Amino acid sequence: MKKVYTLATAICLFGLSSCDDGKLTYNDIDFSTVTTVNRCSDQGDGAKVFYKLKETDAFILIADMDNFMRDESISVVDVEIDGTNTSLAYRKYNGRVENTSICTFPSPSVPTVVEEIQASPGATLRTQRMVSIRNNDLTELIGDHSVGLTYQYNFTILNVNFQDGETSIKYDRMPFGTNNYRSNTLAFKFLNNDNTLKTINACQTQWITLSDKEAMILQLAASDFPTEEGEKVIPLSDTRPLVYRQYARAGINFTEVCENEGDIPGNTPANNNRLVENWSATVGEIVINTRWTRPAGDEEPKLRHEITLKNVVFMKALYDNLTFHKTILPFGTFVQE
Structure with missing residues (x-):
């Protein structure tokens, strides 16, 4: 009963x-x-x-x-x-x-x-x-970019x-x-253990980078990527936002994040991987640094794109005035075939 x-x-x-x-x-x-x-x-x-x-x-x-x-x-x-x-x-x-x-x-x-x-x-x-925010806003790509959140009544x-x-x-x-009823940390650990950029993957017109239970998502078309070596800066906007998501459990994959805007479905409703944090940014810059690879032997060189984010202002979904600023963040890299 x-x-x-x-x-x-x-x-x-x-x-x-x-x-x-x-x-x-x-x-x-x-x-x-x-x-x-x-x-x-x-x-x-x-x-x-x-x-x-x-x-x-x-x-x-x-x-x-x-x-x-x-x-x-x-x-x-x-x-x-x-x-x-x-x-x-x-x-x-x-x-x-x-x-x-x-x-x-x-x-x-x-x-x-x-x-x-x-x-x-x-x-x-x-x-x-x-919500009380403790933001580690660094000026260098390598370091602790975490954001501490304390939810209060x-x-x-x-x-x-x-x-x-x-x-x-x-x-x-x-x-x-x-009353502090919940605390959470947004780790922003989007570098490998050797401090190199993580490899990102495409999902339709989105590019996704993953780390543990975190994901960041960018809207980038094929025409946005340079065709020669150099740097290209693209502003974030309402039509080109950056999205940050954090889930309750680790083990997320690209397809799950791409196909589900909210919770990731599990085998049963009780087993869903719940979306616990949802932030987006429409202010900031996408910085794409492009260079040719230097392959050994007879392989053809390819374009490697390394993406970082600068001067980004994140806003929490459903909140109008809850924001934090990031001077620089890693996003990821990929080699264009």
Whole structure:
């Protein structure tokens, strides 16, 4: 039988119920010095439990954020704190509170809850999805071109009221904090182990370079390649974009990337190689350096094209303002037959 988890289930599992019926003795709930929001786990009921700790105090938010924020094209979502599906609670313990007191079932016997007050139904939980970027932007082709991404939920509580008997604490706007819910690295390792350019392959009018679970794709026609030695610069544009993709698993091949704009189908729907990052660039330059090969013996020389990318501005799909700049990147090489 399928299990359905409700707020009441989470409250039970993680001990989010008051152990004391006493009146709230504070007229202010101040966690402003604690900006980082923790999460009990990445999966299951614990994924719905977000909290902040300060000495003997805890501030606990229960919200199914992975469901509320599942549409990545939406950056801000408002959800009602109704006390049933989404809740907010302040707690005070009789000793210093640790993570285990919030996330362990059964919770430790000490410290114990001496006071608790729930936010009254009707407040609004506003969540903004943010992405922090750490970009290694090099000026040399060889080196670490990686980009670190930290995905974050930034929580703000609007028009919230904590009522306990005759005690009422109201806030028009209460910043709750930021939770780092996922991290990822775009490696951009498109050089061989000896720092030479990888061999690229054609797929229709696309040229694809692969590395581990990453792919970059360029639109280049046969007429774009020089017929003599020299350098040719082609600007990226809306009709000639550069695409970067990263998949959940390694082992991708040229045909899979060429034929599938999204996930790569597996033997079963559950076995799909999921597309986890999709970025594109319409600003930047494709630089093609062409030279003749120097074959031994009686072989005819051929044109070798080496492609690099310069001054590229990547933008994440579904995001209008999430970008990073790369001064130079390797793309690949091939010998024209």
